[in-house]
Amino acid sequence: MLRLDDRRLLSALDELAGIGAIEGGGCARLALTDDDRLGRDLVVGWMKELGLDVRVDAIGNVIGLRAGRENLPPVMTGSHIDTVRTGGRYDGNYGVLAGLEVVRALNEAKITTRRPVAIAFFTNEEGARFQPDMLGSLVYAGGLGLNEAYAAADKDGRSVGDELRRIGYLGTTKPGALKPHAFLELHIEQGPILDEEKVRIGVVESVQGISWIEYTVTGVSNHAGTTPMRLRRDAGYLAASVNVFARKLAQEMGGNQVATVGALTLRPNLINVVPNRAVFTVDLRNTDEAKLKEAEACVAAHVAEVAKAERVEVEAKVLARFEPVVFDAGLVDRVERHAKALSLSTRRMPSGAGHDAQMMQRICPTAMIFVPSVAGLSHNIKEHTEAADLAAGAQILLNLMLDLAEE
Ligand code: HGY
Numbered sequence: 245m246l247r248l249d250d251r252r253l254l255s256a257l258d259e260l261a262g263i264g265a266i267e268g269g270g271c272a273r274l275a276l277t278d279d280d281r282l283g284r285d286l287v288v289g290w291m292k293e294l295g296l297d298v299r300v301d302a303i304g305n306v307i308g309l310r311a312g313r314e315n316l317p318p319v320m321t322g323s324h325i326d327t328v329r330t331g332g333r334y335d336g337n338y339g340v341l342a343g344l345e346v347v348r349a350l351n352e353a354k355i356t357t358r359r360p361v362a363i364a365f366f367t368n369e370e371g372a373r374f375q376p377d378m379l380g381s382l383v384y385a386g387g388l389g390l391n392e393a394y395a396a397a398d399k400d401g402r403s404v405g406d407e408l409r410r411i412g413y414l415g416t417t418k419p420g421a422l423k424p425h426a427f428l429e430l431h432i433e434q435g436p437i438l439d440e441e442k443v444r445i446g447v448v449e450s451v452q453g454i455s456w457i458e459y460t461v462t463g464v465s466n467h468a469g470t471t472p473m474r475l476r477r478d479a480g481y482l483a484a485s486v487n488v489f490a491r492k493l494a495q496e497m498g499g500n501q502v503a504t505v506g507a508l509t510l511r512p513n514l515i516n517v518v519p520n521r522a523v524f525t526v527d528l529r530n531t532d533e534a535k536l537k538e539a540e541a542c543v544a545a546h547v548a549e550v551a552k553a554e555r556v557e558v559e560a561k562v563l564a565r566f567e568p569v570v571f572d573a574g575l576v577d578r579v580e581r582h583a584k585a586l587s588l589s590t591r592r593m594p595s596g597a598g599h600d601a602q603m604m605q606r607i608c609p610t611a612m613i614f615v616p617s618v619a620g621l622s623h624n625i626k627e628h629t630e631a632a633d634l635a636a637g638a639q640i641l642l643n644l645m646l647d648l649a650e651e
């Protein structure tokens with residue numbers, strides 16, 4: 245069996261994690277920042293060293309293509325190399341760099357596969373700076389127009405289009421021009437299931453639905469000491485009330501329902517002033533679309549009820565909304581077979597996190613391979629996956645890609 249060099253994979257992960265490194269581990273490379281550019285440049289350099297034909301598309305997605313014996317739709321693998329601000333070193337990076345090690349193994353074994361092989365990283369998967377998340381793969385899959393994507397702006401009003409140009413990754417190839425024969429994404433689980441159950445490989449059947457809403461609340465700033473409670477129009481109170489409500493709602497709904505108020509800013513944000521403005525986000529997710537809709541409706545009703553009682557104005561903006569996605573059953577079976585062929589324990593599961601794969605499933609058969617996250621930690625600088633698990637996932641990727649590239 246062709247083996248890939250997992251030591252090289254580990255050192256590549258370390259080197260990439262050195263860009264935007266955070267004190268104490270992890271890395272921060274928010275999409276289209278200078279650190280993202282440096283990370284992109286490093287990976288593009290590795291792609292070129294491996295002899296890949298590197299293409300940058302009009303939304304900054306980067307694809308390294310390795311020719312096959314025949315000019316057929318390629319077998320593609322990839323993920324993302326942008327991170328959240330408290331990012332770990334494996335989220336996204338692992339899938340891209342494992343793809344490069346697949347190419348290195350093919351090169352060293354002087355194997356030319358029937359189909360071309362492609363390794364991709366997509367722009368702004370995280371959605372931490374620009375929304376929606378999975379922006380690059382969504383455009384690639386035809387789910388969002390380029391102009392709308394270019395117009396997405398961060399908190400400082402910098403747009404995706406301007407930032408792509410500024411960092412030199414406003415490419416020319418048409419996103420989605422290269423339609424894969426199949427797409428695989430190798431990724432850390434980012435949750436606690438595999439680690440708790442001591443299972444080596446997650447055979448991912450689906451990705452849960454996601455709803456991101458940003459609320460802007462306008463009240464009246466007032467003196468914290470002299471303003472009686474009956475006269476308050478406290479924007480911060482509404483934000484806090486929604487946070488508590490969303491937590492309780494998720495607990496009462498149970499199942500896969502989760503709810504997070506992740507971002508919150510108050511103005512004037514001073515100890516002795518009743519806030520007149522609050523901007524906060526609500527992230528709701530569920531594997532069941534009907535339940536996700538129910539959760540959205542409950543939160544919206546609570547916002548309206550409290551806004552009326554507190555006499556504040558509220559503006560809601562949908563930042564991202566994707567329904568659950570089910571992966572190609574045949575390809576999912578093949579992930580499971582390849583894991584078992586290596587005598588690795590497996591369990592089928594949904595993905596709690598969003599991934600580029602959920603967009604690629606729109607245009608080609610797609611599946612994901614998960615490896616365990618220690619203590620289920622992710623989007624946390626302590627994110628960790630054992631070397632043996634990283635190697636096992638990468639070996640499945642190599643074996644399955646070889647399979648797919650010969651059919
Ligand atoms: O939020 C997510 O699930 C992903 O990390 N973008």
Ligand code: MN
Pocket residue numbers: 324335336369431598599
């Ligand atoms: Mn990811």
Ligand code: MN
Pocket residue numbers: 328335370597623
């Ligand atoms: Mn992530």
